Amino acid sequence: ICQTLANLFALTICSSHHPQKPSRKRRNTPPPTPRRKQKQSHVLIRVFWCIGSVARQNNNACCKKVTMSRRVELSQLVELQRQPDHIRNICILAHVDHGKTTLADSLIASNGIISQRLAGKLRYLDSRPDEQERQITMKSSSIALQYEGHLVNLIDSPGHVDFSSEVSTAIRLCDGAIIVVDVVEGVCPQTRICLRQAYQEKLETVLLLNKLDRLVLEKRMDAAEAYRHLTQVLEQVNAVVGNIFASDVLAKEVISTKDQISALEDTDDSRIYYTPANGNVVFGSALDGWGFTLKTFAKMYQDKLGVPLDQLEQGMWGDYFYSPKKKTIEKGAYEKGRKPLFVQLVLDNLWNIYDLVDNRDPDKLKSISEKLGIPQTARDLKHADIRIPIRNLLSQWLPIDSSLLALILQIVPNPRQIPESKAEKLLCSRMEDFRTFPAQTQALKQDILKCDSAAPNLIVFI
Numbered sequence: 001i002c003q004t005l006a007n008l009f010a011l012t013i014c015s016s017h018h019p020q021k022p023s024r025k026r027r028n029t030p031p032p033t034p035r036r037k038q039k040q041s042h043v044l045i046r047v048f049w050c051i052g053s054v055a056r057q058n059n060n061a062c063c064k065k066v067t068m069s070r071r072v073e074l075s076q077l078v079e080l081q082r083q084p085d086h087i088r089n090i091c092i093l094a095h096v097d098h099g100k101t102t103l104a105d106s107l108i109a110s111n112g113i114i115s116q117r118l119a120g121k122l123r124y125l126d127s128r129p130d131e132q133e134r135q136i137t138m139k140s141s142s143i144a145l146q147y148e149g150h151l152v153n154l155i156d157s158p159g160h161v162d163f164s165s166e167v168s169t170a171i172r173l174c175d176g177a178i179i180v181v182d183v184v185e186g187v188c189p190q191t192r193i194c195l196r197q198a199y200q201e202k203l204e205t206v207l208l209l210n211k212l213d214r215l216v217l218e219k220r221m222d223a224a225e226a227y228r229h230l231t232q233v234l235e236q237v238n239a240v241v242g243n244i245f246a247s248d249v250l251a252k253e254v255i256s257t258k259d260q261i262s263a264l265e266d267t268d269d270s271r272i273y274y275t276p277a278n279g280n281v282v283f284g285s286a287l288d289g290w291g292f293t294l295k296t297f298a299k300m301y302q303d304k305l306g307v308p309l310d311q312l313e314q315g316m317w318g319d320y321f322y323s324p325k326k327k328t329i330e331k332g333a334y335e336k337g338r339k340p341l342f343v344q345l346v347l348d349n350l351w352n353i354y355d356l357v358d359n360r361d362p363d364k365l366k367s368i369s370e371k372l373g374i375p376q377t378a379r380d381l382k383h384a385d386i387r388i389p390i391r392n393l394l395s396q397w398l399p400i401d402s403s404l405l406a407l408i409l410q411i412v413p414n415p416r417q418i419p420e421s422k423a424e425k426l427l428c429s430r431m432e433d434f435r436t437f438p439a440q441t442q443a444l445k446q447d448i449l450k451c452d453s454a455a456p457n458l459i460v461f462i
Contacts, residue, residue: 072111072146080151081144084415084451088408089153091140091170093198094180095188096159099210101126101137103180103286103400104156110401111145117391120287125156140166147405159190171197172426176204176412178404179237180286183229184214187236195237199244199272202422204412206282207237207274208404213285216354223347227340234281238273245272276317280411283346284400288391291400293407297346316341353390360386369393415451423448 080086092100105119114124125141126132137158145152157170171177177198181191198205215226274281276294284291298313305312306327315322315329321338323330333340339348356365362381369376369389374396380389423445424434434442 077144077146077151080146080149082453083151086150087153087414088150088176088412089155089174089415090176090178090408090412091155091157091174092178092180093157093167093171093194094159095182095185095190095194096136098159098180098182098185098188098191099286100156100159100180103178103208103210103404104143104154106286106289107145107152107154107401107405108143109289110147110399110405113143116289116395117388119289136160138163138166140170145405147401148409150409152405152408161190161193164193167194168197171201171203174203175415175418176206176408178206178208178408180208180210181233181237182211182214183209183233184211184219186233187240191237192240195240196244199241199248201425202419206280206404206407206411207234208282208284208286208291209233210284210286212283212350213288213354216351217357223343223351224339226347226351227343230283234274234276241272241274277314279313279407282400282404282407284398284403285394286400288387289395289400290398291403292346292398293403294342296398296403301345312341316345350394353394356390357386362386362389365389365393372397416449418449420445420449 092103094100101123102120104125105114105122106116108114108124109116109119114122123132123135125143126137127141128139131138137156138160140155140157142153142155145154153174155170155174157167177194179191179194179198181187209230212226212230215221215229221229276283279293279295282291282293294313294316295309298309298316301307302309302312305322307315307322307329311329318331318340319333319335320329320331320341321333321336322328322341322344329341353365353368365386366376366381372393374393376389376392380392383389426448427441427444428434428437434445
């Protein structure tokens with residue numbers, strides 16, 4: 001691996017000392033399909049000027065985090081391993097080709113192990129030759145990452161149904177999971193299996209709605225159509241989660257139909273669903289290296305709109321719009337012919353940037369980058385592939401690693417915070433009752449909950 005990285009760095013240095021050859025025009029290339037009438041340049045630039053000051057501050061902070069993360073040494077990781085309170089064990093779960101390994105590359109790039117431009121191409125955790133040849137993950141692979149003084153043990157699992165045993169192993173080892181869903185394909189068979197296994201193993205999960213770039217570049221949806229499509233995908237995921245929850249409750253209440261209905265009504269299911277306003281959903285594109293939560297944009301707009309952060313975050317998903325006169329968030333956007341806040345504040349900005357892929361306007365892209373305080377080299381702006389500078393812009397403005405890892409630290413418990421029920425589940429099979437075990441075996445539960453590697457009773461799972 002070290003030799004491969006050294007060759008890549010040497011190639012980069014050599015290429016920077018030689019002028020780039022002009023790219024040949026491709027013959028018989030059909031023109032891009034027109035989507036809609038483009039907005040004027042000054043309107044687009046003014047939109048980004050409004051949020052530029054906050055974005056520059058966030059970008060400077062992100063640059064500092066990247067600089068710090070590139071200095072991570074092995075001794076720091078070893079020291080963090082001795083602090084269970086600062087450890088998170090997570091895995092990435094999804095259907096095949098929904099973007100698990102690409103997401104893993106983006107998270108690995110945040111520690112400076114690989115370049116962000118290689119994310120999705122290098123497939124760093126697919127270390128086996130057959131995995132690289134077939135371009136699919138066949139074995140679960142793990143890596144330790146550092147983020148804001150925490151150690152994140154990340155496991156990338158296969159998405160093909162033939163390797164379900166690898167997924168089960170990864171889930172058993174972790175305390176949390178990232179559920180990745182391709183917004184174009186939606187919920188697939190392996191997605192349902194992953195959601196069920198994560199629920200059964202009592203994992204705290206985060207939902208990533210991935211590949212938003214496909215909605216604009218492939219499906220040619222406008223921002224309003226994309227928003228309606230995202231709500232439908234989210235409803236599909238929550239419908240699967242609801243069925244899993246109901247099946248689990250009904251399996252415990254088999255006496256009568258009346259008891260089953262009563263059990264469903266009495267059981268609290270508010271925490272199991274994915275709701276962007278509750279902060280357990282991330283939107284993004286792992287291939288382009290960007291992602292965000294509602295709080296990301298709420299922080300950008302709270303001062304400009306004069307709305308408290310909590311209210312703005314809650315109103316950015318659903319049938320809500322902003323009233324400039326009252327400076328309040330009101331309900332009934334569709335009824336009054338207004339754009340929902342998520343479309344107006346989020347998707348319109350992203351769609352305007354991706355419009356430059358068709359328009360090929362480097363000057364406009366340079367102006368937007370300057371307003372957001374994001375440096376762009378002349379070489380990138382003149383690149384034959386306009387998506388290269390756009391990817392550079394979005395990955396620095398809305399880095400997916402910051403949004404996702406910050407949410408992981410917030411939602412996923414550390415090893416000492418796992419519930420007792422999970423510790424009991426690790427000690428016995430499904431057919432056994434923990435209460436029937438000998439006292440010595442039951443005492444091991446406390447050793448698991450303490451996570452003390454220096455204790456007399458050391459338990460290692462292989």
